[in-house]
Amino acid sequence: MTWSEILGPVLASAKMTDLKAFIKDGRKIKNIYPEGKDVFRAFDLCPYENTKIVILGQDPYPWPGVADGLAFSSRKPEWPKSLEVIFKEIYHDLNIQWYHNIPIEEFFPTADLTNWTKLGILLLNVVLTVEENKSGSHKGMGWELVTEEVLKALQTKDQQIIYLLWGKDAQQFKTFITNPKHLVLEASHPAAELHNPDGPKFTGCRHFSIVRDILPTLYRNDLFTSVNLDSAFDKDKAKKIIKENYPMEAQKLIEYIEKDFTLNIPVNKEAYFAELRNIEKNFSTKIN
Secondary structure, eight states: OOHHHHHHHHHTSHHHHHHHHHHHHHTTTSOEESOGGGTTHHHHHSOGGGOOEEEEESSOOOSTTTBOSSTTOBSSSSOOHHHHHHHHHHHHHTTHHHHHOOOHHHHOSSSOOHHHHTTTEEEEESSOOEETTBTTTTTTSSHHHHHHHHHHHHTTOSSOOEEEEESHHHHTTGGGOOOTTSEEEEEOOTTHHHHOTTSOOSTTOOHHHHHHHHHHHHHOGGGBOSOOBSTTSOHHHHHHHHHHHOTTTHHHHHHHHHTTOOBOOBOOHHHHHHHHHHHHHHHSOSOO
């Protein structure tokens, strides 16, 4: 299955046909971002079969030369304010200074998040276009139908998927995530604390360390026993193995065992920790 096959029917609908005509006409007299070739870039870089994680943003950055078709990403070297909040959370949550001995500016030399797609991260904005200097200007015009179809299609995958829903615009799509094997993590939007320092914060959500610790347990079969941690597996035994072998990661892994989130138990410790470091490197925006 491909994104073209999944999205073809909804993009051919009357609602979307009207939206595409509106955007085409709008580009003649005003600036609309991102450029036409980048509107579906998130799908180009993260095919359906590769999708392991979904990050839902709101809409593209509404400033010249910034939006690049990936949620929160930018082609300009300067960090947009919301992305700066994300980068700081990653740097501290993953303890990059300790593990990689590198300052934050060197770990994130650009705001281009293309590397993230190599981890199977679909960086999807709920709304795929925006008018210059008018955040939310295309909200409610039809792009949300695309997001709905994306989430519905992902529910049929046997592989487990992690969804990071940041902010109310993203969290309203939680109802479309119906596969009990999939994991949903929620947090305030990264920009929220910029506007209201006393309100709910994205900082401290620890989503990235959860992704780092759990992702290898879902997709690296060479690290594990042949037994999945499911209802037929002794959870107490699994917890004991985790506490003995993975003390730093134990709290989070055990938390998801309690929630019946299917995990494998890594038995190749060296390979497991090497994979953690590899995932951390891919969160960097340095060209590998």
